[in-house]
Amino acid sequence: MVVCGDDTLAHRLAVELRDVYGEQVVLVVPPQRAAGGERAPIGNRGRASAFLGRMSAAVGRTGAASPNPYDSLAGVVAPPRVVEAADLDDAVLRDAGVESAAALAVVHEDDETNIRTALAARRLNPRLRLVIRLYNRKLGQHLEALLDQSAAVASSDGDETAPDASTTVLSDADTAAPALAATAITGTNKVIRAGGLMLRAVDRHPGPGQLAEPGLCTLALLSATADDPIGAEGPGGGGRGGPQMLPDDASAAAAVGRGTVVLETVSQTGNDPEGGAGGRIGGRLTGLFGGRGAPLASLFSRRLRWSFVGIVAVVLALAVALSLVTGMRPLSALYLTLLDLFAIDDPAVGDATARQVLQLLTGLAGLLLLPVVTAAVLQALGTFRSASALRRPPRGLSGHVVLLGLGKIGSRVLTQLRELGIPVVCVEEDPEARGVALARRLHVPTVLGDVTQEGVLEAAKIYRAQALLALTSRDTTNLEAALYARSVAPRLPVVLRLYDDDFATAVYRTLRAAHPGAVTRSRSVSYLAAPAFAVAMMGRQVLGAIPVERKVLLVASVDVAGHPRLEGRTVGEVFTPGAWRVIALDTGDDTAHTPDAAATPGEDGQPRPTGLSWDLPADRVLRPGERVVIAATRRGLAELLGRHRTASRSPR
Template sequence: MVIAKRQRRPQFVVCGDGPLAFRVSFALSTRYQGDVTVILPDAGSKHGAQMAALDHVTVVESLRPDTAAFRRARLDDADAVALLDQDDAGNIETALLVNELKPGVRLVVRFFDDELGAGIADHLPNCDVLSASKIAAPPLVALALGEARHLEVPGIDLVVGKPSQLPGRSLFTLAALRGEDSVMLPDDDEGLDRRIAIGVASPDPAPATPLRRPNGRVWYFVRQNLNKYVWYALAVLALVIVAGTTLVALTAPAHWMTALYQVVLETLAGADPGTDVPPVTRGVQVVVTVISVAVIPLLTAALVDAVVRARLAAAVSGPGSPMSGHVVVVGLGDVGTRVLATLLERGIPAVAVNVRDDGSRGIPFAREHGVPVVIGDGRRTDVLKAAQIGTARAVMAMTSDDVANIGISIAADSVDRDPAHGRLRRVLRLFDEDFARRVQGLIPRSAPRSASALASPAFAASVMGPDVLDTVPFRDRVLLVAEVPMHARCELEHRPARDVDVPGQVRLLAVRRPEKGFTTDVFRPATTNPLQHNHHLIVIATRTGLERLRARTARPEE
């Protein structure tokens, strides 16, 4: 009797405590069927308790990931290590320690600083550096703009979205909903809804909506900072000057310009009595002097108040001129800063809102790039008005507080909106996806999304191997965009390109060839083109499909 050998579950070590660590641990223990050991400072924290409750997940409590903690986590047996703390310096130190304890083990490290992360990856073997906020920002921005999302595929500018977002560019249906499952489909599959498609980006994208200043900075300052009492005082003075000029010009032998000159000076500079003028002129002088004594102090006080308020507004760097077609980003943490950077790369005007000027990394970034920053609570309508949300195309609530983000979305409804600018898009950052669906039911015109949910598939896939380029979330599934090298004597060598496609699992997008310097010279190659062992296949696949493709392109065991 032959007993089948039980397949070994892959072993992973995750360092970190937060939503990203939880989601990556969940993905590795369920979708990738691995055993996960999590090292975190407090096992009783919110996410620590959630991770401890997962099957095939063990929690090791340690103030920092040191040698003792990695021994308890059985680093020697680990196939890969993911460092997911929001601390670039701490992640560098831990990565060096892991490489010292187990040289060559697969490392996936979370970094915010791209240049620093790339430098670290160059000096550590088998190491990938990813930014959770950088991964999450493009789909969040695409959602706010109502556009298709660009995929991170070097050499090809691919976009993915609803077919209606890809007019004339859709190559094939990427996935659609059949019952409760998302599946990859052939081109001619019919009778399905909620499709997403993939296509080549337009070579001449429509220019971003320009920053519009229809009335100029001076008139905008006047409208924003002069209250109604200033206008009342100016109206009274104007009426007095017009009436006085008319009476003097009619009763005294003077040209009307001379009369205007005389009345203006008497109004603003004080009385200058004259004995050789007609009685009517004397009466005008008295009335003008009395009214000016009463009105000018009021006007002076109102102007001083306007200047003070303008200086306060300048201190928080609010927009100094009217804007329209911009995006209001509330919250300048890691995610908000990346979202702001993505908008700037796209040429989309933006206004940033942060609850306080507390040294958040996004505030100096915004000011360095000329983005107006409004300091205040985004749940207050006056703060949103200062960000000119009434003429904005979208508001993105990117704070780390779910309740605050919901409040921002609700407050946006309280601000009067210019009908000429259409409906305001609202993107909310929320942690729990079930909660997000309920919020969307409560606030139908909002689009709640979890930044960690958008980023975690890329981290989990990178833990499994370095070939994943991007991810495409669809319902509760994730499709992986990967570049898979073909090895000599693999199953697919000399086979036609059509053999790469597996219905519901793998679709071939492009082939990179070494004789072309690995530039993407074949996009959607002819189905009869033969594949060579040194080709690189760019595919979009499910997790299962990618694992099978790796097996089909791997060098056979001797």
């Protein structure tokens, strides 16, 4: 396996492939440059090697405490080989072994570099399985089709391309955004969508001495208890070594007062009422002028609307009085009143005194109407001008989420929160950040400024917020924002984007000791995204990832045929606590199967039924030709797919 990258995702991916799947890995990193273009004394080779050593040690510690019998791979494979290269040309790719490799992952932050490298690698090895990191979704779809077509052409020319030499385009932002958005809202379900398939998991926190309500199945036992509602974050927290993944029935029954993650409901997104509500919410968020007409409330202020109502009432009252005084018909009286209002009629010289008084009052109402009309015009023009500007947080806003950072991660999280109908206020230092345009288009209130400066979080109404999401790329900035927010609102729930596990654990414990009544969570984007990239390199597709504290539970579809641990065995026999569990069975015929077990569109555009059965008896025998949906740990999925290497295999 070859991994090309320049950030922490590449490092974590290399560790995932080596220590979880037992693969031989070559990591290609750019050289580190010092100021002035000189070569740094210690390049990325040394940094990457040191990082891989720390991560492997951390994985080993985690595996030693895990009940999974497959969590120890020490000494099975050689450490990843690190190659430094400024440009990923053909010579570098050959030196990394692309011509004989099984898979290549290109995970640079620059989309152009990833595309250029993928095209060169496909030319050098048409059998190569490609995994490409791209932020642009549409471009990724076109690139997948292009590279798959290139492999098919090479196969038709006599090159027997491997059947799984596919191209997968992933985005770390898309992979991590749902987990980050769900973490920000207490009680929000963890939702995984794949085509027409929707899985929903939810945290359950029982009272003291009580068991959590059961769902379809228990996915994890949290480190949180009724006496410790916040739980543990990071390795070794809470005195239990973190959450217990995929517990057996006996452990779940004995977990009195302990929080659980259960599979609650399963439905098709096309028929899901919650999904329909999300669509309606999305329709309302199309923008001020996205529809056929702008609402009156968005064009004119409340005070101005009441001024118009008052003037209309005065005009109607004057028309009624004129009709009573002169005996005119009501429509004629209203017509003369409007003429007097706009000073169009002749003076009422020689008429009755009452008529003259009414004409004077009507003229006075016309004078009052003039500034109101002028204010309405100016306000409407200002509204049209501000449609392309950033909104400020409304004065009475409360119960919202403060989102810090509008980079590529923050932009995806913002989209997720708005799809859930959650009010958001964004804080961004760079006015040219990629998410600022999105916030402007969605008319999300945004504060431009350095969050570390006094007054910025106050402008975002942090003291009345529901939660804080600190998602900048700098750990220190996220921590400083969290500490300042806690000084303003001590009980505010905070979600931090922190990369280093040891640092995240230290931060969590300190904040917990200082604010025991507040919820603190830490998440790493690369940690959430690396499992999906690794499984894609193995030729599999993960339906989604369910974050459980700082661990990840993967949901994937697997064909029963060819798997000795599945074929001919019952659902109860297949269940391996701490490793994997069958949660659904696809009973449809082979022609209805799709790579991700999702529903395919029918002629009417609605998803076809997938034939998935969720309430499986323990004695149900799994037969060849069937497909199962499993929940598994990273190591459990690797072991189930049979990808571990033997100790005697030498590295490439």
